[in-house]
Amino acid sequence: MDMINARFKVDWPGFTLDLDLQLPGRGVTAIFGHSGSGKTTLLRCIAGLERAREGLLSFNGDIWQDARTFRPVHKRPLGYVFQEASLFPHLSVLDNLRYGQKRSAEKIVSLDQVVELLGIGHLLDRRPDRLSGGERQRVGIARALAVSPRLLLMDEPLAALDLARKREILPYLERLHDELDIPVLYVTHAPDEVARLADHLVMLDGGLVVAAGPLAEMLARIDLPLGLGEEREVVLDAVIGQRDPDWHLARMDFAGGSLWARDRDIPVGRHVRVRVPASGVSLALQPAGQSSIINSLPGQVEAIGDAEHPGLSLVKVRVGDVSILSRVTRRSVAGLQIEPGKAVWVQIKSAAVVE
Amino acid sequence: MFLDEGDIQAIWLTVRLAGLVTAILLVLGTPIAWWLARSRSRWKGPIGAVVALPLVLPPSVLGFYLLLAMGPNGPLGKLTACLGMGALPFTFWGLVLASVFYSLPFMVQPLQNAFEAIGDRPLEVAATLRASPLDTFFSVVLPLSLPGYLTASILTFAHTVGEFGVVLMIGGNIPGVTRVASVQIYDHVEALEYGEAHRLAAVMLVFSFLVLLALYARRPGKQKD
Numbered sequence: 001m002d003m004i005n006a007r008f009k010v011d012w013p014g015f016t017l018d019l020d021l022q023l024p025g026r027g028v029t030a031i032f033g034h035s036g037s038g039k040t041t042l043l044r045c046i047a048g049l050e051r052a053r054e055g056l057l058s059f060n061g062d063i064w065q066d067a068r069t070f071r072p073v074h075k076r077p078l079g080y081v082f083q084e085a086s087l088f089p090h091l092s093v094l095d096n097l098r099y100g101q102k103r104s105a106e107k108i109v110s111l112d113q114v115v116e117l118l119g120i121g122h123l124l125d126r127r128p129d130r131l132s133g134g135e136r137q138r139v140g141i142a143r144a145l146a147v148s149p150r151l152l153l154m155d156e157p158l159a160a161l162d163l164a165r166k167r168e169i170l171p172y173l174e175r176l177h178d179e180l181d182i183p184v185l186y187v188t189h190a191p192d193e194v195a196r197l198a199d200h201l202v203m204l205d206g207g208l209v210v211a212a213g214p215l216a217e218m219l220a221r222i223d224l225p226l227g228l229g230e231e232r233e234v235v236l237d238a239v240i241g242q243r244d245p246d247w248h249l250a251r252m253d254f255a256g257g258s259l260w261a262r263d264r265d266i267p268v269g270r271h272v273r274v275r276v277p278a279s280g281v282s283l284a285l286q287p288a289g290q291s292s293i294i295n296s297l298p299g300q301v302e303a304i305g306d307a308e309h310p311g312l313s314l315v316k317v318r319v320g321d322v323s324i325l326s327r328v329t330r331r332s333v334a335g336l337q338i339e340p341g342k343a344v345w346v347q348i349k350s351a352a353v354v355e
Numbered sequence: 356m357f358l359d360e361g362d363i364q365a366i367w368l369t370v371r372l373a374g375l376v377t378a379i380l381l382v383l384g385t386p387i388a389w390w391l392a393r394s395r396s397r398w399k400g401p402i403g404a405v406v407a408l409p410l411v412l413p414p415s416v417l418g419f420y421l422l423l424a425m426g427p428n429g430p431l432g433k434l435t436a437c438l439g440m441g442a443l444p445f446t447f448w449g450l451v452l453a454s455v456f457y458s459l460p461f462m463v464q465p466l467q468n469a470f471e472a473i474g475d476r477p478l479e480v481a482a483t484l485r486a487s488p489l490d491t492f493f494s495v496v497l498p499l500s501l502p503g504y505l506t507a508s509i510l511t512f513a514h515t516v517g518e519f520g521v522v523l524m525i526g527g528n529i530p531g532v533t534r535v536a537s538v539q540i541y542d543h544v545e546a547l548e549y550g551e552a553h554r555l556a557a558v559m560l561v562f563s564f565l566v567l568l569a570l571y572a573r574r575p576g577k578q579k580d
Binding site for chain 1: 476477479480481482483484485486487488490494495498499
């Protein structure tokens with residue numbers, strides 16, 4: 001029952017949207033696409049800010065829109081974070097937070113909790129025009145959470161911020177993901193936000209769904225023409241298992257083994273997202289001997305596909321319970337006689353791994 | 356005494372008229388301005404033009420039509436007769452009604468500008484924070500358009516105070532009932548009482564200047580928001 005069913009048809013001059021989506025009712029679902037792909041319109045249709053000509057929307061069995069019903073925005077149990085924080089300029093930070101909270105029937109999330117979660121305790125008495133861009137957006141997110149939403153919609157919450165502000169807010173979003181059990185639909189065109197936050201991924205292009213599914217699975221799909229960014233990569237959920245202070249490396253344990261990468265001062269036991277770019281992964285028939293590569297894991301080739309250049313191939317390798325992509329030359333594929341089912345050693349360059 | 360009893364009576368009548376008209380237009384002008392600011396209807400242009408008509412129409416023309424409408428054979432006249440209120444022309448309430456039409460654009464246009472300046476976003480935000488449209492109006496739109504309301508009220512009040520042609524057409528010149536300050540000055544001049552005309556005219560001049568000063572003095576503060 002924990003499910004969002006959304007079917008929308010929008011026909012505006014110069015823009016069409018035709019979607020039929022089943023989205024999971026938990027975790028963070030990234031709605032990813034270029035500008036004009038319809039991702040914001042989809043979010044606005046779900047919120048009820050936009051009314052699609054043909055629409056069918058149910059949330060955990062509740063009908064929000066069908067041929068006869070259209071539940072107005074203020075009666076939908078959701079929270080919405082806009083690209084610009086859009087705080088009410090005539091109200092203090094605290095009164096902005098209270099605005100939705102006192103109007104909401106649900107009181108699951110307390111004001112203290114959101115204030116603590118977003119780290120805005122010292123800002124409560126300020127006016128919105130006395131806040132920095134990053135602080136404003138944190139208040140905007142806190143305000144949306146304070147209504148105790150059963151669904152949180154976020155429309156490129158970081159897009160209007162510079163890199164430093166983004167880095168300031170991302171940890172708060174990760175905490176949100178880890179600490180609150182609220183399903184989130186997160187619209188973005190930034191690959192790093194998807195890699196860090198999403199559990200599920202919906203890729204949109206030209207108002208149509210290209211693909212949708214769990215993030216790890218989606219990223220490892222070599223039949224899809226597009227990755228998140230320029231480069232294909234996979235994302236692994238890992239736990240810091242050990243830290244080596246001498247070499248400034250940390251061991252990250254994931255469902256397929258473990259790998260060493262740069263130590264980022266994250267304590268042992270903490271959950272991390274590891275991004276492994278296909279270009280940082282090579283294949284060998286034996287475990288790494290004398291090589292600069294530290295990480296060598298046994299796996300089995302699942303599939304081989306085309307990369308962005310005719311001289312290159314993408315090889316999908318099953319390592320334990322996860323799939324890893326490797327970008328190698330077509331010549332190597334032929335030379336090593338790589339084919340589905342073959343046992344290979346996956347060599348992951350530590351320096352290429354990001355978390 | 357600086358002003359004679361008739362002058363004071365005329366000023367008091369003027370203030371009462373202008374205050375009442377401003378109050379009525381605050382209530383009446385808000386939904387009209389809201390609709391004009393938010394609607395995408397094709398009637399927006401025509402309705403906007405009708406609201407703005409009193410800006411360009413000679414007051415005597417407006418007064419003439421209103422007089423006909425309020426007369427015993429006019430639609431308003433028949434209505435008031437039905438309700439047992441008697442005829443409106445040459446009464447204070449007739450003057451109020453005429454002034455509401457005459458000052459309508461001075462209330463509606465600043466409000467419309469204020470509403471348009473707010474944009475869609477705060478309304479959308481309020482809706483996602485569980486506020487109904489009416490709630491949103493009072494909790495978000497009203498506080499954000501307060502400067503617009505102040506401007507609109509000052510302009511409406513001042514414009515009603517300065518009205519002359521419409522008053523003459525509808526109200527005539529009945530002391531204590533329809534003889535407002537502008538008409539009183541006209542009477543003084545007609546009677547060659549230049550001294551009295553001067554004094555009352557000076558009062559009006561100072562009043563008008565102070566009103567405009569109040570409006571313009573607020574401008575720089577507005578940009579700080």
